[in-house]
Structures are given as structure tokens and as C-alpha cells.
Amino acid sequence: MDTLHVYNSLTRRKEEFVPLHPPMVGMYVCGPTVYGNAHLGHARSAISFDIVFRYLSAQGYRVRYVRNITDVGHLVNDGDEGDSKIEKQARLEQLEPMEVAQHYTNTYIEDMTALNIRRPSIEPRATGHIPEQIEAIQKIIENGYAYVSEGSVYFDVQSYNKDFTYGKLSGRDLDNILAESREDLEGQSEKRHPADFALWKKASPSHIMRWRSPWSEGFPGWHIECTAMSTKYLGTKYDIHGGGMDLLFPHHEAEIAQSNACNCHEPESLHDEARYWLHNNMITYEGQKMGKSLGNAIDLRQFFTGHHRLLEKAYAPMTIRFFVLQGHYRSTLDFSNTALMASEKALSRMADAIKRLDGIDPHGKAIAVQADFEENLGSFVKDVTFAMNDDFNTARVIARMFDTLSVINQLYKAEGNTFAVQPDTFLEFRRQFHVVFSDWLGLELDAEDGESKQETLDGVMKLLLNLRLDARKNKNWAQADQIRDQLVKMGIKLEDTASGTDWYWEQ
Numbered sequence: 001m002d003t004l005h006v007y008n009s010l011t012r013r014k015e016e017f018v019p020l021h022p023p024m025v026g027m028y029v030c031g032p033t034v035y036g037n038a039h040l041g042h043a044r045s046a047i048s049f050d051i052v053f054r055y056l057s058a059q060g061y062r063v064r065y066v067r068n069i070t071d072v073g074h075l076v077n078d079g080d081e082g083d084s085k086i087e088k089q090a091r092l093e094q095l096e097p098m099e100v101a102q103h104y105t106n107t108y109i110e111d112m113t114a115l116n117i118r119r120p121s122i123e124p125r126a127t128g129h130i131p132e133q134i135e136a137i138q139k140i141i142e143n144g145y146a147y148v149s150e151g152s153v154y155f156d157v158q159s160y161n162k163d164f165t166y167g168k169l170s171g172r173d174l175d176n177i178l179a180e181s182r183e184d185l186e187g188q189s190e191k192r193h194p195a196d197f198a199l200w201k202k203a204s205p206s207h208i209m210r211w212r213s214p215w216s217e218g219f220p221g222w223h224i225e226c227t228a229m230s231t232k233y234l235g236t237k238y239d240i241h242g243g244g245m246d247l248l249f250p251h252h253e254a255e256i257a258q259s260n261a262c263n264c265h266e267p268e269s270l271h272d273e274a275r276y277w278l279h280n281n282m283i284t285y286e287g288q289k290m291g292k293s294l295g296n297a298i299d300l301r302q303f304f305t306g307h308h309r310l311l312e313k314a315y316a317p318m319t320i321r322f323f324v325l326q327g328h329y330r331s332t333l334d335f336s337n338t339a340l341m342a343s344e345k346a347l348s349r350m351a352d353a354i355k356r357l358d359g360i361d362p363h364g365k366a367i368a369v370q371a372d373f374e375e376n377l378g379s380f381v382k383d384v385t386f387a388m389n390d391d392f393n394t395a396r397v398i399a400r401m402f403d404t405l406s407v408i409n410q411l412y413k414a415e416g417n418t419f420a421v422q423p424d425t426f427l428e429f430r431r432q433f434h435v436v437f438s439d440w441l442g443l444e445l446d447a448e449d450g451e452s453k454q455e456t457l458d459g460v461m462k463l464l465l466n467l468r469l470d471a472r473k474n475k476n477w478a479q480a481d482q483i484r485d486q487l488v489k490m491g492i493k494l495e496d497t498a499s500g501t502d503w504y505w506e507q
């Protein structure tokens with residue numbers, strides 16, 4: 001696609017991306033609830049929107065990217081009753097709730113930095129925006145879309161639904177929602193309708209995190225923080241709202257309703273607070289949902305160290321990043337040790353090719369253009385741009401990068417002879433390949449580690465090739481063949497030439 005198109009969950013189709021106030025782009029993404037270490041699902045969401053952030057920036061947009069930290073109001077089971085996730089963890093760890101929030105905010109940022117995720121422009125905390133949330137709730141009450149009950153405030157879904165459509169993002173109507181929320185009815189007698197959700201909760205005596213409000217001493221509901229903070233930093237209408245697909249209902253549905261109710265948008269306007277709603281899909285483990293209760297939740301630190309019973313080894317942060325990018329962000333991604341090891345190997349093949357690419361000097365050689373090589377490298381930028389413009393299809397970008405590896409390796413091997421591509425084509429391709437690898441996809445070569453590993457590998461290969469040469473000199477064909485065959489099994493191919501034996505990774 002010539003221009004950027006994104007899949008909008010609100011309209012359920014791909015739409016051309018046209019910002020409200022170019023070259024500015026406003027993007028809000030729901031960040032983590034900080035009560036535990038970040039896991040693969042957090043990584044996927046953060047990586048997906050890092051790609052959006054990077055690509056839009058690379059296209060010349062000035063992106064204000066806001067990603068919040070939820071440190072209050074998120075109750076267990078995502079409902080309106082029960083413990084606060086953070087307070088529950090605080091009791092377990094015998095810490096102040098804000099210590100828990102600070103600790104897991106720190107670990108989240110460390111893990112995201114390890115994955116080379118760029119920090120957003122603003123990372124607001126919910127507890128730092130209590131007055132803004134109280135103000136938003138007041139407006140919603142004044143506009144007639146919320147009511148006070150026993151010191152708590154609830155969003156009045158029925159009254160909202162008279163003027164707007166509740167459920168349009170998730171494609172549910174009130175009857176569906178009613179049926180789904182029946183089981184939660186118990187203990188919700190404060191509500192007029194089971195689909196109503198809390199904007200403010202009166203704190204029980206044992207609740208630690210509490211603030212004064214016109215209605216009671218209490219704390220905000222989970223959804224209102226995003227409305228208050230996105231309005232504060234991006235205005236009442238902005239371009240992109242993102243998050244994981246698991247947030248689509250009720251969280252994002254509630255956000256749209258709150259924003260309309262608060263800012264009195266035109267009823268039924270096509271695009272509410274955000275014009276484009278983007279949702280990344282989930283990660284499964286061998287086809288199963290991952291979760292603490294299922295015993296297969298692995299946090300990122302466990303991936304980085306390999307310390308989890310389901311992990312066969314440690315995986316570098318770049319391997320995780322590469323694995324995530326090998327899938328399109330809207331597809332489910334199934335994690336297994338096999339899949340991660342394949343990603344690790346693929347990334348190392350690409351890293352080898354980049355080192356070779358950087359070592360090629362096209363100058364001062366006879367040019368004998370090979371049409372398919374020229375075409376392959378010459379159309380690279382057009383192809384990867386097309387893939388990114390098609391709803392950030394990193395999977396296709398990576399596949400196209402792999403398509404160039406055999407050409408890179410051939411050019412590398414042909415060093416010293418003729419050059420099969422126009423030098424200008426080659427140099428432009430090399431520049432773009434680095435831009436795509438580092439700037440668009442945010443991948444990194446671990447220079448020092450990579451180099452020393454490469455040196456070791458080169459040394460080991462030299463040793464093996466000499467052993468094979470000795471075997472051949474001694475007419476020990478069986479041993480010579482065994483060395484070659486074993487290497488082929490590991491993906492390394494040998495090529496005997498007049499001047500000795502070359503080796504390369506099989507494509």
C-alpha cells in the first residue's frame with residue numbers, strides 16, 4: 001500500500017491513516033497494572049505499539065505517545081468488587097501499596113528497556129491524576145450519565161444508551177452485556193443495572209489507598225483514569241488508542257462511553273475520542289491461554305534467565321522481540337521452546353548476514369549485473385514499505401529481509417571478483433536494510449557478544465575444516481563426509497573451491 005492503512009477495531013476494517021493535525025499524531029496506549037513482573041503479554045503489547053511509534057516517527061510524524069501506569073483502582077477479576085490488585089500484593093509482600101507500584105514500575109521499565117522499547121513521550125500514573133478523575137466524574141454526573149449510590153459513583157449505562165450506543169466497539173448490545181454480567185449480580189445491589197460500572201468506589205475501612213472526594217473517601221474505578229489522562233495530554237479527540245485485545249471489553253468500551261458522556265461528543269459520531277482503535281492479539285502457550293491460574297505464566301525475567309520449569313533454556317531479550325515481530329500484531333502468537341529456538345536461530349542468521357553485508361566493498365570491481373540480484377535488492381524498500389503500510393505487517397517485512405540473505409551471501413563470497421549489482425543499488429539497499437532492522441523494527445546486534453561469538457565460531461570452523469582436509473589427505477573419506485554431513489544438519493553448508501573450503505549458513 002502506498003499510504004499507511006491501519007485496522008480500526010471500531011469500524012472493523014482497514015482504513016487509511018489520516019491524522020487530525022498533521023504532522024502531529026496523538027497516541028494513547030493502556031499500560032500495565034503494576035503489581036507483578038511483566039510477562040510475555042506485556043511485551044507483545046509494548047512491542048506492537050513501539051513499532052507503531054517508530055514507524056510513524058520514521059515517516060516524519062511528531063508522535064506524542066502516552067502510555068499510563070495503573071497504580072490504583074484495578075480490582076481482581078477486573079470487576080467492581082473485591083480486592084485491589086496492588087493492595088493484595090502489598091499484603092503478601094508486607095509493603096506499602098505505593099512501594100509495590102514503584103517496584104513493579106521499575107521492573108517493567110527495565111524489562112521494556114531490555115527489549116529495546118522506546119520510552120513513551122509521557123508515562124502518567126493514575127495516582128498522580130486523582131483530581132482530573134474526580135473532575136471527569138463530576139462532569140459525567142452533571143451530564144446525567146452517572147449516579148451516586150452509597151458513596152460510590154456508577155456509570156449509568158441505560159441512560160447513556162438512550163443518547164449513544166453502548167457496546168459498539170466490542171459489537172455487543174445491552175442484552176448480551178446484561179446476560180454476561182448476571183453472574184456478577186450478587187453484591188452489586190448499589191447498581192441500577194448490572195452493566196453499570198464504577199467511576200468512584202467508597203473505600204472500606206481496611207482499604208489503604210484512599211482520597212477525599214465529593215462523594216466519599218475512596219478511590220477511582222479502573223476505567224476513568226484513561227479517560228482523564230488521555231484528555232489531559234491529548235485532548236478530547238486524538239488519533240490512535242491502543243491496547244491488548246483483552247482490554248477491548250469492558251475497559252475500552254467503558255472509556256469510549258466515559259469520554260462521550262464527559263465531553264458530550266455528538267451522539268453517534270463515527271469516531272469518538274480516538275479515530276483509530278488498534279488492538280494487539282494475545283500470546284498462547286502451545287495453543288493454550290497463558291495465565292497464573294493455568295500454571296504457565298512465565299515472566300520476562302524468567303525468559304531472560306531460563307529459570308522456569310517450562311523453559312528449556314534462557315532467551316535473550318532480542319530473541320523475544322524478534323519472535324514477537326515474526327507474527328502480525330493482530331494474529332495470535334503461539335509460544336513454545338521450539339518456536340523461540342527457531343527465532344533465535346533466524347535472528348542469528350540475519351545477524352551473520354548483516355556482518356557480511358557491512359564487510360562488502362562494491363567499489364573498484366568489474367560490474368556484471370545479475371538481473372535477479374539487482375531486482376531483489378532494488379525493490380527492497382518498496383516492498384517493506386508496502387508491508388508496513390499494510391497495518392504494520394512486520395511478519396512480511398522480516399520475510400522480505402530473509403529473501404535478501406542469499407544475495408548478500410553470494411555477493412560476500414564473490415568478493416574480489418566481479419560485482420553482480422550496481423554499486424548504487426547495493427549501497428542504498430545496505431543503508432535501508434539497517435534502517436529497517438534498527439529504526440523500524442528496533443532490533444539490535446549485540447555487537448560485543450556477537451563479535452566474540454562470531455570469532456569463536458570462525459575459529460571452530462577453521463579447526464573442523466582443517467580436520468576434514470587432513471582426513472581427505474589420508475583418504476579417510478568416511479570421516480571427511482561425517483564432518484560435512486554433521487555440519488549440514490546444523491544448517492552449515494560447505495563449498496570446496498580451488499583455493500580451499502568456504503562455509504556458509506544454508507538459506
Ligand SMILES: [Zn+2]
Nearest residue numbers: 030031226251
Ligand atoms: Zn486504559
